[in-house]
Structure formats: C-alpha cells, structure tokens
Amino acid sequence: MMMRSIVLVTSTAAACLALPAQAVDADAAQALAKKSNCMKCHAVSAKKEGPSFKETAAKYKGQADAEQKLTAHITTSPKIKVEGKEETHQDVKSKDSAEIRNLVQWILAQ
Amino acid sequence: MSKLLDRLRVRLARYSALKLAVVASLLGLFVGAFVFAGTVAGLAWTNTEPFCISCHSMKDNVYAEYKGTIHDSNRSGVRATCPDCHVPRELGPKLVRKFEASFELWGAMTGKLDTKEKFEKHRYEMAKNEWISMKSTDSRECRNCHSREGMSKELQSEKAQARHAKATEEGKTCIECHFGIAHKEPDGPGPQELFGKQAAP
Numbered sequence: 001m002m003m004r005s006i007v008l009v010t011s012t013a014a015a016c017l018a019l020p021a022q023a024v025d026a027d028a029a030q031a032l033a034k035k036s037n038c039m040k041c042h043a044v045s046a047k048k049e050g051p052s053f054k055e056t057a058a059k060y061k062g063q064a065d066a067e068q069k070l071t072a073h074i075t076t077s078p079k080i081k082v083e084g085k086e087e088t089h090q091d092v093k094s095k096d097s098a099e100i101r102n103l104v105q106w107i108l109a110q
Numbered sequence: 111m112s113k114l115l116d117r118l119r120v121r122l123a124r125y126s127a128l129k130l131a132v133v134a135s136l137l138g139l140f141v142g143a144f145v146f147a148g149t150v151a152g153l154a155w156t157n158t159e160p161f162c163i164s165c166h167s168m169k170d171n172v173y174a175e176y177k178g179t180i181h182d183s184n185r186s187g188v189r190a191t192c193p194d195c196h197v198p199r200e201l202g203p204k205l206v207r208k209f210e211a212s213f214e215l216w217g218a219m220t221g222k223l224d225t226k227e228k229f230e231k232h233r234y235e236m237a238k239n240e241w242i243s244m245k246s247t248d249s250r251e252c253r254n255c256h257s258r259e260g261m262s263k264e265l266q267s268e269k270a271q272a273r274h275a276k277a278t279e280e281g282k283t284c285i286e287c288h289f290g291i292a293h294k295e296p297d298g299p300g301p302q303e304l305f306g307k308q309a310a311p
Contacts, residue, residue: 040269043290046300049273083276087269 028099029106036093044110049082053110060108070104153208162192167223175293195251195292196240234296241285241301249284256284
C-alpha cells in the first residue's frame with residue numbers, strides 16, 4: 001500500500017513537472033484569443049489600438065514572472081491607457097487555468 | 111480563294127443592297143447577343159465560391175482559414191464569400207480586376223503558390239496588395255454591405271463607438287483596423303504602420 005502511494009505520488013509529480021515542457025497549443029490559444037475579443041485591439045505582429053503580441057513578448061522577454069504578470073493583466077480587469085484615455089482591459093473569456101496558461105504562453109512565444 | 115469570293119459576289123448581286131444590309135445587321139445582332147451573353151455568364155461563373163476554390167492554393171490556405179469566421183457562418187446565415195470582398199461590384203472596376211486576375215492564372219499554371227511554404231512566402235505581399243487596394247477605395251467592398259451611416263451606435267459597445275468616431279475623424283477606412291479577420295494575419299507591418307495617419311481618399 002505504502003509502495004503504491006509512493007509510486008502514485010512520484011508519477012503525479014513527474015506528470016506535473018512534465019507539463020511546462022508540453023508544447024503550446026497555438027490553435028487553442030488563437031481560438032480563445034478570438035473568443036475573448038483580444039483580436040479587436042491586438043494583432044500578432046501588426047499594430048492596433050493595443051500593442052502587438054510580438055511587442056508584448058519582447059517586453060516580458062527574460063523576466064521570470066512574465067507569465068504571472070501577463071496572466072494578471074488578462075484576468076483582473078486592470079485599468080489601461082488607450083491613446084491617452086483610460087479604459088478597463090477586458091478579461092479573457094475563460095475560467096480554466098490551463099486554457100488561460102496556454103494562451104499566455106502562446107502570446108509570450110510570439 | 112479569289113474564285114470563291116467571285117462566286118459569292120455574283121450570288122449576292124442577285125439581292126438588293128437593302129436586303130443584304132438587313133440580313134447582315136440581323137446576323138451581327140445575333141452574334142453580338144451571343145458574345146454578350148457569354149461574357150455575362152463568364153463573369154458570373156468566375157464570381158462564385160466554387161470557382162474560387164477550384165484552385166488548390168485558395169482552397170487549402172485562405173479558404174480553409176476563412177471557414178468558421180463571421181463572414182462564413184453566423185446567426186442569420188447571410189454570407190460574404192470570396193468575390194464579395196475581393197471583386198468590385200461596379201462593372202468598370204470589376205472588368206479591371208478580372209483582367210488583372212488573368213495574370214494570376216499564369217501564376218497558377220506555373221505553380222507560384224502550389225505548396226504551403228510557397229504560399230506563406232508570398233502571404234505578406236498578397237495581403238499588403240489587398241490592403242493598399244482597400245485603402246485606395248475607402249474599403250469599397252466592405253462598404254457594399256456595411257455602411258457607416260447604417261451602423262446603429264446604441265447597439266455597439268462603448269469602446270466600438272469611441273473607436274469608430276475617432277476613425278471617422280481621422281479619415282481612416284475599415285481595413286486599417288479590421289484586417290486579418292477572414293484570413294491569417296501575415297507576419298509584418300500592418301495597415302496602421304503602412305498608412306499611418308494618411309486619410310482615406
């Protein structure tokens with residue numbers, strides 16, 4: 001019994017550790033971005049009202065807490081400036097943390 | 111050959127000039143009507159979705175990306191298919207576009223876009239051409255269905271209202287913000303970087 005739970009714990013831990021290495025699902029990320037209306041103000045490489053995802057990725061490049069910061073940005077309705085005017089940034093239309101994480105990782109990989 | 115013409119002349123001399131003129135014009139009218147009908151049918155046939163996707167480089171790339179977007183599938187089922195956005199409706203500009211498309215046939219025959227890699231290599235250039243032409247006509251093909259005056263503001267979000275008001279003020283045209291909505295966004299500077307604050311004509 002003891003042995004079995006050790007095996008279970010280690011395999012679960014291994015599975016968790018294996019997660020970050022998992023490739024980003026670009027199609028799912030793009031679908032969520034579209035559903036959440038991200039693409040109304042942002043584009044992948046072109047400028048719109050908001051910065052492009054490439055710009056965002058460049059801004060956070062090398063920062064250890066990039067994922068955490070970007071996740072907060074798209075989940076806590078922060079106040080943002082759009083051409084001088086204050087607006088509320090829209091939240092991502094998902095409550096699934098794995099789905100959100102995939103989107104954040106995809107943006108940071110641009 | 112000259113003998114044949116001589117014989118024809120002798121035979122035709124039997125009829126009065128008036129009779130001949132009437133027959134010739136009727137014949138001309140008949141042939142003209144056929145040519146005209148053929149042109150109209152040809153224009154109509156080359157302006158259909160099945161015709162556009164009869165070519166693999168369209169079907170497997172841009173058409174596949176368009177599937178599922180708002181212009182393909184929506185609540186009321188009113189669709190904008192390839193020619194609605196990419197071929198002008200007015201006869202003059204339409205004929206010009208059709209003439210230009212004959213060069214695209216050459217590209218299709220020589221396999222300019224016949225693989226995914228080749229298509230991706232030319233994607234930005236093709237998208238840019240579309241943006242430039244849209245900008246030069248104040249997004250005429252968008253405006254065939256969407257009119258600025260027809261948009262009821264109260265049904266738009268506050269953000270959309272503010273953006274549209276600003277765009278009108280700055281003389282921006284639809285494509286400058288609404289790009290990459292039916293096809294994948296190409297990698298490179300978008301319309302806003304290309305046109306800057308340049309007003310629509």
